[in-house]
Amino acid sequence: MFNIILFGPPGSGKGTQSEKLIEKYGLKHLSTGDLLRSEIARQTPLGLEAKNLMDKGQLVPDEVVIGMISSALEANPDAKGFLFDGFPRTTAQSEALDKLLKLKQTEIGVLLAMEVSEEELVKRLLNRGLTSGRSDDNNETVIRARIVEYKDKTTVVANYYSQFDKVVTIKGEGTVEEIFSALCSEIEKRLS
Ligand code: B4P
Numbered sequence: 001m002f003n004i005i006l007f008g009p010p011g012s013g014k015g016t017q018s019e020k021l022i023e024k025y026g027l028k029h030l031s032t033g034d035l036l037r038s039e040i041a042r043q044t045p046l047g048l049e050a051k052n053l054m055d056k057g058q059l060v061p062d063e064v065v066i067g068m069i070s071s072a073l074e075a076n077p078d079a080k081g082f083l084f085d086g087f088p089r090t091t092a093q094s095e096a097l098d099k100l101l102k103l104k105q106t107e108i109g110v111l112l113a114m115e116v117s118e119e120e121l122v123k124r125l126l127n128r129g130l131t132s133g134r135s136d137d138n139n140e141t142v143i144r145a146r147i148v149e150y151k152d153k154t155t156v157v158a159n160y161y162s163q164f165d166k167v168v169t170i171k172g173e174g175t176v177e178e179i180f181s182a183l184c185s186e187i188e189k190r191l192s
Pocket of ligand 1: 008009010011012014015016017032033034036053054057058059060061065085086087088089093124125127128136146172173174175176179
């Protein structure tokens with residue numbers, strides 16, 4: 001089993017690259033953003049709570065996302081590996097993920113961190129907001145709040161995995177194909 005964390009600020013291209021990576025490597029895609037948006041669309045109690053926080057650019061509580069990931073891991077016992085997109089976003093989520101993977105006798109193979117400048121992130125997300133219908137994409141104040149939340153709470157996740165020598169940084173600016181090729185070359189190094 002080979003498990004990957006795709007890491008980076010909001011708008012760095014995690015969702016975009018995940019689609020290509022899961023197709024190439026046959027991994028199961030687990031995006032906490034997508035799981036939360038599905039709860040919102042179904043108007044579940046969890047979705048209503050999450051929407052309130054996401055609309056302000058804030059993170060959803062750890063226990064909620066950890067519970068969702070735990071259920072998704074259990075629901076996919078035959079996966080040949082997982083691609084975690086947008087998870088973990090805090091140290092508590094990282095520690096919980098390590099424990100869950102240990103129960104499955106596996107671990108994270110690599111954390112691929114995509115770096116993109118703040119102005120480019122804002123530009124991409126405002127642009128996506130024109131068509132996505134996502135309420136967290138169409139307001140620059142909320143977008144900047146998401147970036148602050150990332151700096152305050154999420155950058156520590158890369159520090160957590162660097163103590164196990166699992167972090168690789170990738171330039172997240174350029175064409176989608178250029179970035180995909182850089183990600184694949186790092187994955188291949190670790191698969192061989
Ligand atoms: P997410 O759904 O994870 O989304 P994201 O960070 O906004 O976007 P991503 O990086 O996937 O960007 P994309 O590829 O789409 O999170 C949303 C919210 O959910 C969070 O703010 C939080 O509230 C909550 N949440 C999720 N997970 C959580 C967790 N674990 N704990 C707590 N809360 C959680 O790319 C963005 C745009 O850029 C697209 O329009 C794309 O077309 C464009 N783009 C991509 N690559 C490009 C390139 N190379 N050049 C130009 N444009 C590019």
